[in-house]
Each structure stands twice: as C-alpha cells, then as structure tokens.
Amino acid sequence: MRFANLVRFAATAAVVIVAAFVGHALWKHYMYSPWTRDGRVRAEIVRIAPDVAGIVTDVRVVDNQAVKKGDLLFVVDQARYRNAVAQAKANLSAAEAAARAAGANINAAFAGAQQSRSNYEMYEAQSERRQKLINNVISAEDKANAVAAANAARAGWQQAQASTKQASAAQQQALAAVAQAQVELASAQLNLDRTQVLAPVDGYVTNLDVRIGDYASAGAARLALIDSDSYWIYGYFEETKLPGLRVGDPVDIRLMSGGVRLKGTVESIAHGITDADNPTGSDLLADVNPTFNWVRLAQRVPVRVKIDTAHLPPGTVLSAGMTATLVVRPSHENTVAAR
Numbered sequence: 001m002r003f004a005n006l007v008r009f010a011a012t013a014a015v016v017i018v019a020a021f022v023g024h025a026l027w028k029h030y031m032y033s034p035w036t037r038d039g040r041v042r043a044e045i046v047r048i049a050p051d052v053a054g055i056v057t058d059v060r061v062v063d064n065q066a067v068k069k070g071d072l073l074f075v076v077d078q079a080r081y082r083n084a085v086a087q088a089k090a091n092l093s094a095a096e097a098a099a100r101a102a103g104a105n106i107n108a109a110f111a112g113a114q115q116s117r118s119n120y121e122m123y124e125a126q127s128e129r130r131q132k133l134i135n136n137v138i139s140a141e142d143k144a145n146a147v148a149a150a151n152a153a154r155a156g157w158q159q160a161q162a163s164t165k166q167a168s169a170a171q172q173q174a175l176a177a178v179a180q181a182q183v184e185l186a187s188a189q190l191n192l193d194r195t196q197v198l199a200p201v202d203g204y205v206t207n208l209d210v211r212i213g214d215y216a217s218a219g220a221a222r223l224a225l226i227d228s229d230s231y232w233i234y235g236y237f238e239e240t241k242l243p244g245l246r247v248g249d250p251v252d253i254r255l256m257s258g259g260v261r262l263k264g265t266v267e268s269i270a271h272g273i274t275d276a277d278n279p280t281g282s283d284l285l286a287d288v289n290p291t292f293n294w295v296r297l298a299q300r301v302p303v304r305v306k307i308d309t310a311h312l313p314p315g316t317v318l319s320a321g322m323t324a325t326l327v328v329r330p331s332h333e334n335t336v337a338a339r
Helices: 002-032 079-132 140-193 239-244 332-338
Strands: 035-042 045-048 054-059 072-076 196-198 203-206 223-227 232-238 250-255 261-269 300-307 323-328
Touching: 079 140, 232 239, 232 323, 239 300, 250 300, 261 323
Parallel strands: none
Antiparallel strands: 035 232, 035 323, 045 223, 054 072, 072 196, 203 223, 232 300, 250 261, 250 323, 261 300
C-alpha cells in the first residue's frame, strides 16, 4: 500500500515537473522568442497627379490594372498646350530674325567704322604734310582747313566706333531674347509632354479616381500606383522580444491569406515610437500622466522585413495591408554574439 502511494506520488510529481518545464518553455516562447502574429504587408505607393491642369480627354487604364514604367495612364486636354508651343516657336523665330538683323547691323556699323578710320587717317596725314610746308607754299587758311578736316574725320571715326558698340549691345540683347524664347519654347513643350501622365514605376493602379471629362488640377492626385518591386513587411514585435532580433536574421513569413509561406530577412529595426503617456502640452511642456498602471504591457516596435521576392510561390498575391505571422530564425553568428 505504501509502495502504491509512493508510485502515485512519484507519478504526480513527475507530471507536475514536466508541466512546470513545459509551462516555463511556453512562457519563454510567448514572451521572449522573436515571433509575432502582428505583421502587415506594406508597399511604396506613388500618388499620381498631373503636372498640368485641364480636362481629361483619355483614360488608358482601369482599376487594379498592372502597368509597366512609362505606360500611358491618362491624357489632359492638349489643345491649349499645343497652341502655347506654336506661340513659343513663333516668338523664337521672331527673336532669331531680330538677332540676324542685329548681326547685319553690327557688320554694317563695323564697315562704316573702318571707312571712317580710313578717312581720318587720310585727312590726318594730309594735315600733317601741309603743316610742314614752309615759305608760304600754301596759305594759312588752307592749313587751318586741313586741320579742321582731320578733326572732323576723327569725330566721324569716333561716332562710327560708338555706333559699332551700340550695334554690339543690340546684338547681345537680341541673342538674350533668343535664349529667353528658347527657354519659353522648352517650357511650353514640357507642359505639352506632361499632358500625358505616364507610370513612373512598374506597379498596380489602385483607387482610380479619374474619368473622361473630369477636370484635373495640377498637383491633385487622381490615382495611386503601388510599386510592385517595393513590397516589404512591418512586423510589430513586443519590446521583450527585441533582444533576439538582429539585422540580417532570416524570417519565416506566413500570410493569413491561405497560409502561404514566404522567406524574408530582417532589414531594420525602428528606433522610436510615440510615448502615449507623455505628450507635449499646449505650452510645449511635457504633459505627464499623474496616474501609473502597475500592469504594464510591452510596447510594440516596428521591424522592417524584406521579402525574398525571387522565390515567391507561384500564384502568390501580395497586397498592401495583408496580415502575416513572422518567426525570426536567429543566425548562428548572431546567437553566439548574443551569448
């Protein structure tokens, strides 16, 4: 009888000990093992907005359609932008004609200056010769007239030089007008090109909010484009589990959608979250909560996980906002370093 009681006691003790070990292991697993059920699939979202305003005349995509970089999404009315390009081309032609005329004027002014210089040199030499004559070969009046003619020729040459400088300045102004007209033409052409809204990345059209006949305002987003090459997962891990995480650790990913299993890698760990118990007051001082809860829940810190998209199972559909379970498998090197 005593032996039977001893056996029962030993069996009970063994069950209790095993239960304690199992409970302790489960406690460590749920409290400290790096895993979470709170994972969210994320992706880069490009907000597509036209760069110019106008009535939408054509829509080339439908909601949730896959597009490639450079595909045409929709078109804004091009009539006024074509007119602006034509006007800019006409202004450029006029400016170029004015520049050519200024070039001709400077050539004419330069030729006139050369002629005036030749005349001046001729009259100056003639005056010098007559001033050197002696014995009343010529009268004093003829000498004075020769000096006056040389001075007049000098004044004509100086005036021609000023005209040349003026023509050169006019040519520079005309060339500047040509450059300005070229810029205006480039800007008008850019606006015309921007009437065709193109996909900046490969992705999926989402929340299409544009129809033919709508007025599209410049800078107002009309659809979202999800970058198909940018999917990642944000796993919200409790702070008690962060010591078991290292950047570069492999991650097992299980989507709630059909239990699809994916592979990933810890890419980064967030270095800050909002402190709900210590907001900033209206006077920029800390608004500290006067109460304290003795039962404190572990904060959840975002961890960015890169998805191994090169080995996705066939038929896998990734959608931003999906829920996933993440299990981090610490690498051997990191485990040794942690110890």
